Amino acid sequence: MERSLHxxxxxxxxxxxxxxxxxxxxxxxxAAECVKNAIDDAGLSPADIDGMSAFTLDNTDEIELARTLxxxxxxxxxxxxxxxxxxxxxxxxxxxxxxxxxAKYVVGYRALNGRSxxxxxxxxxxxxxxxxxxxxxxxxxSGLLTPASWVAMFTQRYLYETGCTSEDxxxxxxxxxxxxxxxxNAFYHGRELTLEDHxxxxxxxxxxxxxxxxxxxxxxCAFVVTTPERARDMQQPGAVIRGIAQGSTDDQEQMTSxxxxxxxxxxxxxxxxxxxxxxxGLGPEDVEAAVIYDAFTSIVLFQLEAFGFCKPGEAKDFxxxxxxxxxxxxxxxxxxxxxxxxxxxxxxxxNEGVRLxxxxxxxxxxxxxxxxxxxxxxxxxxxxxLGKLD
Amino acid sequence: MSKVEERKSEFEAKLxxxxxxxxxxxxxxxxxxxxxxxxxxxxxMGDTNPVYVDAAAALAHGFEGLVxxxxxxxxxxxxxxxxxxxxxxxxxxxQLELHSLFDAEGYTGVVxxxxxxxxTRYLRxxxxxxxETHIESISxxxxxxxxxxxxxxxxxxxxxxxGDDLGWMTFRVLKFRPSQPAAAADAEAAPAKPSRxxxxxxxxxxxxxxxxxxxxxxxxxxxxxxxxxxxxxPVCGACHxxxxxxxxxSGRGTVHSYTVxxxxxxxxxxxxxxxxxxxxxxxxxxxxxxxxVPPDEIEIGMPVQCRVEDADxxxxxxxxxxxxx
Numbered sequence: 001m002e003r004s005l006h007x008x009x010x011x012x013x014x015x016x017x018x019x020x021x022x023x024x025x026x027x028x029x030x031a032a033e034c035v036k037n038a039i040d041d042a043g044l045s046p047a048d049i050d051g052m053s054a055f056t057l058d059n060t061d062e063i064e065l066a067r068t069l070x071x072x073x074x075x076x077x078x079x080x081x082x083x084x085x086x087x088x089x090x091x092x093x094x095x096x097x098x099x100x101x102x103a104k105y106v107v108g109y110r111a112l113n114g115r116s117x118x119x120x121x122x123x124x125x126x127x128x129x130x131x132x133x134x135x136x137x138x139x140x141x142s143g144l145l146t147p148a149s150w151v152a153m154f155t156q157r158y159l160y161e162t163g164c165t166s167e168d169x170x171x172x173x174x175x176x177x178x179x180x181x182x183x184x185n186a187f188y189h190g191r192e193l194t195l196e197d198h199x200x201x202x203x204x205x206x207x208x209x210x211x212x213x214x215x216x217x218x219x220x221c222a223f224v225v226t227t228p229e230r231a232r233d234m235q236q237p238g239a240v241i242r243g244i245a246q247g248s249t250d251d252q253e254q255m256t257s258x259x260x261x262x263x264x265x266x267x268x269x270x271x272x273x274x275x276x277x278x279x280x281g282l283g284p285e286d287v288e289a290a291v292i293y294d295a296f297t298s299i300v301l302f303q304l305e306a307f308g309f310c311k312p313g314e315a316k317d318f319x320x321x322x323x324x325x326x327x328x329x330x331x332x333x334x335x336x337x338x339x340x341x342x343x344x345x346x347x348x349x350x351n352e353g354v355r356l357x358x359x360x361x362x363x364x365x366x367x368x369x370x371x372x373x374x375x376x377x378x379x380x381x382x383x384x385x386l387g388k389l390d
Numbered sequence: 391m392s393k394v395e396e397r398k399s400e401f402e403a404k405l406x407x408x409x410x411x412x413x414x415x416x417x418x419x420x421x422x423x424x425x426x427x428x429x430x431x432x433x434x435m436g437d438t439n440p441v442y443v444d445a446a447a448a449l450a451h452g453f454e455g456l457v458x459x460x461x462x463x464x465x466x467x468x469x470x471x472x473x474x475x476x477x478x479x480x481x482x483x484x485q486l487e488l489h490s491l492f493d494a495e496g497y498t499g500v501v502x503x504x505x506x507x508x509x510t511r512y513l514r515x516x517x518x519x520x521x522e523t524h525i526e527s528i529s530x531x532x533x534x535x536x537x538x539x540x541x542x543x544x545x546x547x548x549x550x551x552x553g554d555d556l557g558w559m560t561f562r563v564l565k566f567r568p569s570q571p572a573a574a575a576d577a578e579a580a581p582a583k584p585s586r587x588x589x590x591x592x593x594x595x596x597x598x599x600x601x602x603x604x605x606x607x608x609x610x611x612x613x614x615x616x617x618x619x620x621x622x623x624p625v626c627g628a629c630h631x632x633x634x635x636x637x638x639x640s641g642r643g644t645v646h647s648y649t650v651x652x653x654x655x656x657x658x659x660x661x662x663x664x665x666x667x668x669x670x671x672x673x674x675x676x677x678x679x680x681x682x683v684p685p686d687e688i689e690i691g692m693p694v695q696c697r698v699e700d701a702d703x704x705x706x707x708x709x710x711x712x713x714x715x
Contacts (some may be wrong), residue, residue, distance in 0.1 A: 143679065156690070
C-alpha cells in the first residue's frame with residue numbers, strides 16, 4: 001500500500017499576536033508570543049515541544065525561540081522556501097515529522113514586522129544577496145521589483161484571455177472585506193468596502209489597484225501539530241489533515257514564470273490540487289469552506305480554477321452572487337483574508353482553517369468538515385484539506 | 391569599567407573642572423559707544439528708528455540724546471577680524487583651552503547652537519562696555535545629528551565703566567566628533583539622479599548583459615539540440631547538454647502581456663513605467679520596458695521592435711517600441 005499523510009497529523013493548537021502596523025517589538029518577541037499562545041491553546045507546555053517548522057524568510061531562529069520559551073530539546077526542525085508558497089508547506093513539514101516519529105509536537109510559526117520593518121511592497125533591490133539574485137536581475141533593471149508588478153504581468157494576460165475585468169477582481173475584495181468587518185482582529189474591522197471604492201482606488205501596477213493588494217502587517221501566527229492518537233486526548237477539537245501537498249512544475253520561476261506556453265494559469269497549484277484531492281479521497285464538490293491565499297485578488301480566481309470549483313476562465317462567473325460569502329457555495333477567507341485581516345504570509349489563513357473546523361470563526365458557515373487551505377502562488381506552493389478529527 | 395569608559399570618565403572629570411571658571415580677564419570694548427558705529431550698524435541692519443541717529447528725534451522720545459540699539463550690546467566688545475587668528479587672542483583664555491581639550495579627544499567639530507540676551511537699558515555715546523564671561527555649564531555626552539558631543543554654555547555679564555548693569559548673554563556651542571565626514575563628502579560628489587538597479591553578473595548571465603552593453607539582444611542556444619532558451623541557464627533543459635552558444639534576436643516581437651507601474655516610486659525609475667513580456671519571433675520571451683506608446687494604448691498582441699538604448703547614464707537596456715514607429 002502506498003504511504004500517505006492522509007489522517008496522519010492533526011492541528012491541535014493555534015495562536016497569534018495582535019496585528020498592527022507598528023509592533024514596536026522584535027520579530028523574536030512576536031514569534032515567542034504567538035508560539036506560546038499556540039502551545040497554551042493546545043493545553044501543552046513549552047517543554048512538550050520538540051519540533052519546529054518555519055519559512056526560510058522568517059528571521060527568527062528556531063534555537064533563539066527555544067531559548068526564549070524554555071523549550072529544552074528539539075529533535076526536528078525544517079524550513080520551507082519561496083515566500084507565501086510555504087504557508088501550508090510548513091504544515092506539511094510538521095505533519096511529516098510527527099507521522100514519522102521524528103518529533104511528537106511540532107510548532108510552526110511565522111512572525112514578521114511586515115509594515116514597520118522590511119516591507120515586501122517596496123520590492124527587491126540590488127542590496128539583496130540570495131542565490132536567485134541572478135534571476136531577479138532580469139527584472140530589476142526594467143522596474144519589475146514588487147510582488148504587485150510580477151502578479152500584474154500574469155493577471156493582465158488572464159484578463160485578456162478570460163474576459164474577466166477589474167470589477168470582477170473588485171468583487172473578490174468586496175466579499176473578503178465583508179468578513180473582515182465582523183472580525184475584531186482585522187485591520188479593516190468595521191470598515192466596509194464597496195465596488196465603487198475599489199474602482200476608484202489608485203492604480204498600483206495595471207491592472208492591480210490598491211484594493212487588489214493585501215495588507216502589510218506586523219504580527220505572528222503559530223500552530224501545533226501532533227499525531228491523531230495524541231490529539232484525541234487533548235483539550236481542543238482537532239483539525240485533522242485529510243490531504244496535504246507541495247508542488248513545483250516545469251519552467252517554474254519565483255514569481256516570474258513568464259516563459260511557459262500559458263502564463264495565466266497555475267500549473268504548480270494544479271499539481272498540488274491533484275495530490276490533495278487524491279490523498280484525501282475528496283473532490284471540489286466536497287469542499288465546504290476555504291481559505292484561499294489572497295496576496296492579490298486575482299490569484300483567488302486563479303486558484304478557484306486550479307482546485308476545480310469552476311472551469312478555467314470561469315472564476316469570474318463563479319464568484320458572482322456571493323459564492324465566496326457565508327451562505328454562498330464556497331465561504332472563503334472568513335477571517336477577512338490577507339486583503340483585509342492581516343498579511344502573516346498565509347499562516348493567519350492556516351489558523352482560520354482550524355477555526356472553521358472547530359466552528360469558531362467569526363463568520364462561521366454551517367458546514368465545516370472539509371476545509372481547503374492554500375498557500376501563495378506564482379511560486380512553488382502548497383495546500384491542504386482539513387476536517388474534524390474522528 | 392572598560393578602557394573606553396575609563397577614558398571617557400577621566401575626560402569628563404577634567405571637563406568639570408572648567409565649570410564656573412571665568413574664561414579670562416574682563417574684556418573692555420575697544421571703542422566706547424559712539425555715533426559712527428551706531429550709524430554703520432543701523433545702515434547695515436536696515437534699522438531706520440530715528441532715535442539712534444537723530445538727536446532731536448531722540449529728545450522728542452524722552453531720551454537725553456542719541457542712544458545705541460540694545461541689540462548692539464555684544465558688538466561693542468567683539469575683537470574684530472583678529473578673532474580669526476587664535477594666536478592674537480588672550481593666551482590664558484579658558485574657553486580656548488577647553489576647546490583644545492575637546493579637539494585633542496577627537497571632538498574637533500564646533501557649532502554655535504543658540505544665544506540668549508537680555509538688555510537692561512539703552513546705552514549712550516561715551517559709555518565703555520565691560521564684559522565678564524564664565525563657563526556656566528558643560529552637558530552630559532549627547533548624540534546629535536552632527537555627531538556625539540557636549541554642549542558648552544557661557545554666560546557674559548555686561549557693565550559700564552562705573553559698574554552699572556547693562557545686560558547679559560548666554561551662548562551655547564556644541565563640540566562634537568563629526569559622525570560621517572567621508573559620507574558627507576561622497577554625497578556632495580554623487581550624481582543628482584540615481585540610476586536604475588543593475589543585474590549582478592555571474593557565470594551564467596554575464597555574457598547576456600555584455601551583449602546588451604554592446605547593443606545586441608542575444609538568445610542562448612543549445613549547441614547540441616539547438617533549443618533556444620531565455621533566461622539563460624547553464625544546462626539545456628531539453629537534451630541536458632552544457633554546451634551552448636547564442637544567436638542575436640531580430641528584435642521583432644509581439645506583446646504577450648504587460649503592466650504599467652504607478653506605485654511605489656522607485657529612485658532611478660520614471661513612473662508611470664510600462665513593462666512588457668514580449669514574444670520574440672525566434673520563439674523565446676523577454677521582459678523589457680515599452681517606449682513610444684501611451685499606457686492606455688498598449689495592447690496584448692501589438693507588434694513591437696527592440697532597440698537597445700541608454701536607460702540612464704550608467705547602463706543600456708533593451709526597449710520595445712511600436713513596430714510601425
